[in-house]
Amino acid sequence: EQYLESVKASIRAVAGPTFNPASPKQIAELLFDKLKLPVITRTKSGPSTDAAVLETLRHQHELPDLLLQHRMLSKLIGTYLEKLPGYINPATGRIHTNFKQTGTETGRLSSDSPNLQNIPKKTDLGREIRAGFIAGPGKLFLAADYSQIELRVLAHLCDDPTLAHAFHGGADIHRFVAAQVNHCDEASVTPVQRNAAKAINFGIIYGQTAFGLSQQLGIGRAEAQTFIDGYFARFSSVKAYIAGVIAEATARGYAQTMAGRRRYIPQLASGNRNERLQGERIALNSTIQGSAADLIKRAMLRCDSMLPDGARLVLQIHDELLVEAQEDVAPKAVLALRDAMIGAWKLDVALVANARIGRTWLEVS
Incomplete structure (x- = not known):
């Protein structure tokens, strides 16, 4: 929240004290009318100020980059830090998501209530959200993801x-x-x-x-x-x-x-x-x-038969699988996880899965 306030201050130093960085209308007026930046795409209501547009304009002025930071921080706070604790099941102390087999048109699994497949990974601040997911007592997280699948x-x-x-x-x-x-x-x-x-x-x-x-x-x-x-x-x-x-x-x-x-x-x-x-x-x-x-779903089925007792699959994030295992079986389980993934389908090019062990989801990301 302190970082967000700092970004807001930087934005208002350029845009003025009354500027609302959450208002698409004010953003469009500032970028295209006042700063004379080029319009990239248009919607029915006027010039677009979506993330793709701001990404393009960030090379031309400091403000688009600050607005992207503002959106990222607002989402981290509003979507994750404030809402995720409300999904904790009081009986288990865990968050239980819903997976949908037909939630996407390409066949990928989707997740909701909450969506645990979009926990940030690409930014350093976003990745810190994953530090809040901790393996149970006496257990470790194991994760493996396909390389350029x-x-x-x-x-x-x-x-x-x-x-x-x-x-x-x-x-x-x-x-x-x-x-x-x-x-x-x-x-x-x-x-x-x-x-x-x-x-x-x-x-x-x-x-x-x-x-x-x-x-x-x-x-x-x-x-x-x-x-x-x-x-x-x-x-x-x-x-x-x-x-x-x-x-x-x-x-x-x-x-x-x-x-x-x-x-x-x-x-x-x-x-x-x-x-x-x-x-x-x-x-x-x-x-x-x-x-x-299809390939990673095969890998999930293989995990069911190949993981040792004391280890279980807890999450799928598109090309990544997350397993929770008792500490004493974790070394064996991480090898089984990797083997389950690289043997899921015989391709003309080898499948590569990078595996990691850690106490938190962040440590294995």
Whole structure:
């Protein structure tokens, strides 16, 4: 709360003492009318001030970054610090979430009352929330998460020998891709090139466009298109695979995961071009992310039979599993957890799961 007040003071030093940093209307007036920053996207009510817009504008002025900090801190306090204690079951002393098998369209599990799959992980302050989750007396937390699971699924499905070789060799996949696209050795890759490769590696699953990449990296659209063209020129099998997924889904009316689970996509038959493009993105995302979701569900089933007595699965966070185990069985259980995950599916590229042991959820994050 002290940090939040400090951020508010910094905002008002720029915006004035009456400025409300929680008001989208006041934010839009300040950013676009007073500071003359460019409008990135529009909604029915006017220029958008959502997180993606502020992320883009943070390169041009200090205020968007301060507003992002304000939103993050307000969410940490309002969503987690104030509300989570109210979910503690007085009989067990624990928080019990609800998991929904059909809560997402790609097949991922979702969680509510409360949502324990969105406890922050990416920011240092957000990660501290996880320190409040402590293993029971005489017990430890064990956690393992898949390394770049969706990229490995993509490499398996598209049968790209260059990508497969990189994963088999344990390369930094983003640096490796940057070197391939820019025709240089990995030691010569610049931070900008690696960031672009990382954005493309992850964005390709969601139908990344030159405009989206330019906004994400703060570069020109032409430069972003050059990165994308270079990627597809070097990894032509990925481009062919994407085209094949879209063509097959369009012909059948649905996309299908490795496990055979289908998602019907009516947008693919739309007469509206934008809706068809949306359907194409859905088809690709459903195939890759959906297959990764099937894979970790298999890992969960394997945990049921492979974890030793005194250890049990307590939480799934998309590509991560959290186990609570008695201290004396924790060393054996963490190996079983890792083996359950890496053996869940035989891919052309090896699955990698990094396992950790700790007293709190933060320590194993």
